[in-house]
Amino acid sequence: MEDRDFSKLRVKCFLCDGPHWPRECPKKKALNALIASELSQEGGGREDGGARVSSLQLLNALQSTLKSQxxxxxxxxxxxxxxxxxxxxxxxxxxxxxxxxxxRWLGLLVSN
Structure with missing residues (x-):
């Protein structure tokens, strides 16, 4: 087997697109706090000035039912x-x- 230099690999966090591993993401704690807050409110909307996260981060918070195919x-x-x-x-x-x-149908806000 050939030796590979893994120190030159470019790491990209899938949570925030930052140059680090997802397990080291500084936004992970804020995401967990936001999810816990929303779950405790039981359907309450996000207050103005609250934390904002990307759509991929929110996807991790979805609760769903899996259908067998x-x-x-x-x-x-x-x-x-x-x-x-x-x-x-x-x-x-x-x-x-x-x-x-x-x-539009879901009433989502889009930001860059």
């Missing part, structure tokens, strides 16, 4: 902003996408 794509039933929808689970994907129509 023999073959094909894996979808889960989810509830976002109180509206039932389906999400495609792709374990090999590096990014998540959502259509403009779904963003």
């Amino acid at each position: 023999a073959k094909g794509l894996l979808f889960v039933d989810t509830t976002i902003n109180g509206k039932a929808t389906k999400a495609l689970v792709d374990t090999r994907a590096s990014h998540n996408f959502i259509s403009i129509e779904e963003v």
